[in-house]
Amino acid sequence: MTVLDDAPGEPTDARGRVAELHEIRAQAMAGPSDRATEAQHAKGKLTARERIELLLDAGSFQEVEQLRRHRATGFGLEAKKPFTDGVITGWGTVEGRTVFVYAHDFRIFGGALGEAHATKIHKIMDMAIAAGAPLVSLNDGAGARIQEGVSALAGYGGIFQRNTRASGVIPQISVMLGPCAGGAAYSPALTDFVFMVRETSQMFITGPDVVKAVTGEEITQNGLGGADVHAETSGVCHFAYDDEETCIAEVRYLLSMLPQNNRENPPRAESTDAADRRGDVLLDLVPADGNRPYDMAKVIEEIVDDGDYLEVHERWARNIICALARLDGQVVGIVANQPQSLAGVLDIEASEKAARFVQMCDAFNIPIVTFLDVPGFLPGVDQEHGGIIRHGAKLLYAYCNATVPRISLILRKAYGGAYIVMDSQSIGADLTYAWPTNEIAVMGAEGAANVIFRRQIADAEDPEAMRQKMVKEYKSELMHPYYAAERGLVDDVIDPAETREVLIKSLAMLQSKHADLPSRKHGNPPQ
Numbered sequence: 001m002t003v004l005d006d007a008p009g010e011p012t013d014a015r016g017r018v019a020e021l022h023e024i025r026a027q028a029m030a031g032p033s034d035r036a037t038e039a040q041h042a043k044g045k046l047t048a049r050e051r052i053e054l055l056l057d058a059g060s061f062q063e064v065e066q067l068r069r070h071r072a073t074g075f076g077l078e079a080k081k082p083f084t085d086g087v088i089t090g091w092g093t094v095e096g097r098t099v100f101v102y103a104h105d106f107r108i109f110g111g112a113l114g115e116a117h118a119t120k121i122h123k124i125m126d127m128a129i130a131a132g133a134p135l136v137s138l139n140d141g142a143g144a145r146i147q148e149g150v151s152a153l154a155g156y157g158g159i160f161q162r163n164t165r166a167s168g169v170i171p172q173i174s175v176m177l178g179p180c181a182g183g184a185a186y187s188p189a190l191t192d193f194v195f196m197v198r199e200t201s202q203m204f205i206t207g208p209d210v211v212k213a214v215t216g217e218e219i220t221q222n223g224l225g226g227a228d229v230h231a232e233t234s235g236v237c238h239f240a241y242d243d244e245e246t247c248i249a250e251v252r253y254l255l256s257m258l259p260q261n262n263r264e265n266p267p268r269a270e271s272t273d274a275a276d277r278r279g280d281v282l283l284d285l286v287p288a289d290g291n292r293p294y295d296m297a298k299v300i301e302e303i304v305d306d307g308d309y310l311e312v313h314e315r316w317a318r319n320i321i322c323a324l325a326r327l328d329g330q331v332v333g334i335v336a337n338q339p340q341s342l343a344g345v346l347d348i349e350a351s352e353k354a355a356r357f358v359q360m361c362d363a364f365n366i367p368i369v370t371f372l373d374v375p376g377f378l379p380g381v382d383q384e385h386g387g388i389i390r391h392g393a394k395l396l397y398a399y400c401n402a403t404v405p406r407i408s409l410i411l412r413k414a415y416g417g418a419y420i421v422m423d424s425q426s427i428g429a430d431l432t433y434a435w436p437t438n439e440i441a442v443m444g445a446e447g448a449a450n451v452i453f454r455r456q457i458a459d460a461e462d463p464e465a466m467r468q469k470m471v472k473e474y475k476s477e478l479m480h481p482y483y484a485a486e487r488g489l490v491d492d493v494i495d496p497a498e499t500r501e502v503l504i505k506s507l508a509m510l511q512s513k514h515a516d517l518p519s520r521k522h523g524n525p526p527q
Helices: 014-030 034-042 048-055 115-131 150-166 182-190 208-215 221-225 227-234 244-255 296-303 348-363 381-385 388-401 416-421 445-452 454-459 463-478 496-510
Strands: 062-064 087-094 097-104 135-139 172-176 179-181 193-197 202-204 239-241 309-312 320-327 330-337 368-374 406-415 431-434 439-441
Touching: 048 087, 048 097, 048 135, 048 244, 062 115, 087 115, 097 115, 115 135, 115 150, 135 182, 150 182, 172 182, 172 244, 179 182, 182 202, 193 227, 193 244, 202 221, 208 221, 221 227, 227 239, 239 244, 244 309, 296 309, 296 320, 296 330, 296 368, 296 496, 320 348, 320 496, 330 348, 348 368, 348 388, 368 416, 381 388, 388 416, 406 416, 406 496, 431 496, 445 454, 445 463, 454 463
Parallel strands: 097 135, 135 172, 172 193, 179 202, 193 239, 330 368, 368 406, 406 431, 406 439
Antiparallel strands: 062 087, 087 097, 309 320, 320 330
C-alpha cells in the first residue's frame, strides 16, 4: 500500500496535504529500494537520476509525470505499481540552453517499457518538438514489458513515429547505458547520434541465445552488440567511451556545438585563436609526393580553433574523417579524406558515413568544409557487388541536396568520380580552393598515359622510357596545379599557410547565404 491509497488518518488541511506530497515525492525520488540501487552500482552503472544530474546544469531539472503509475493487471502487476513506472522524463538546461531528457530506470521492471512508460516518453518527445529543443534519451531498459503484451509494442511504435517526425527538426541523441534489444534498438538507430559505454551497454536485434539456436554460433553479448563492435564494425555507434561520466560529459560537449533546432544556427563561441593565424607547419605536414601518406587529422588540428574538434564515427570507415569544429568561433562540419587509411579512397562505408554527416550538418545549419585528397573509389569485386555505385551516390546526393555554405579545399589528389562526389564546384560548392600541390584529373598520370598512349608505348624501342615520357607530358599538360584554376573550376590556388584565414573570411561572406530547393514532398535518395 502506498501513501496514495485511501487510508484512515488522511490529512484534511493544506499543511497536511503538503506534507503528504513531500512524502510521496521522496518515495518517488528514492526509487524502489536501497538494494536495487546497490545492485545497479555493483554493475558499474549509475542510476537514472544520477545520470540526469551529470547531463544537466545543476538544479535545472524539471520532472514531468513523476507520480505516473501503470494501470495494468495480471501476472502480479496489480500488486506492484511504483512511481515513474520505470522512466524519468523532464527538461533542464545544458550550458543554459533547454534540453529535454528521458532516462530508463533499470531498478524498476528492469527499465522495461509498458503503456504508461511509453506514454510518458511520447509526451516528453512531443514537448521537445513543440519547444524546438534537443532530446536526449538515456537508455537502460530490458525492452518491452512482456506482461503488458501488445500494448508495450504499440508504445514503441509511437516512439519511432516521433523519432521520425523530429528528424532534422531537433537534435536527437541516444545514450546507451545498458541493454537495448529487439525492436527497442530501432529508436536509437533513428536518432542523430548514438553514444555507448564499453562493457555495460549492448545493442542487438536478436540476442546470443537466439543466434546460437538459429545459426549454431556462440557469442557473448558484447561480442555481438557491444560498444566496440558498433563503433568499429557496424557503424551504429558514433561515440564509445570507457565510463558513463566521460560519456555524458561528451554528450554535453556535442550539445554545445549543435543548434536548438533547424530554425537556428549553432551557438557561436568567442575565439582566442587569431583568425589570421598562419599555418606554416602545413607545408611540412603534407608531402608533395602524392604517393606518400600523412595524417589528415593533424591538418585539421592546425586549421581549426585551438586544434580542438569532435570526430564523429572516429573508429568506423577510417579512410574518411567527419568532425565538428570551430573556425573563429563558428561551428563547421569537416569532411576529409584520410590518406593514412586505404590511401583516403572512398568505399561503401566511407560514403555512407560522410553522407549521413553531410545530411546532419545541412539539417542543422552547420556549414560544411571539405578537404580533398582522394585517389578515387576503392576497386574490387566486393565493392562492386556490395553496391558501391548505390552507396557512393548517397554521398553525391547529400552534397547536391545541401543548402548550407559549402567550401571545398583540394590538398593533393582529386581523381575521377571521387573528385566530383567530394563537393566539387560542379555539384554546387560555393567556393573551391586548392593548394599548389593539387592534382585534379580523371585519373592518375600513370594510368592515363597507359590508356591514351598505349600504341606509342607498345611500338617504342624502349617502352618503359616512352611510358615515362608520356606520363611526364600528360602531367605537364593536364595535371599542373593551375589547370583547373585556369578553367574556373577552382576559385583560387592558395598558400597552405593562409588556409585558416581564407576559410574564415569565406565563411563570413557566406553567412547570409540563402538557397531554396525545388518544391516537393521529399526527394528519393539512393538507399
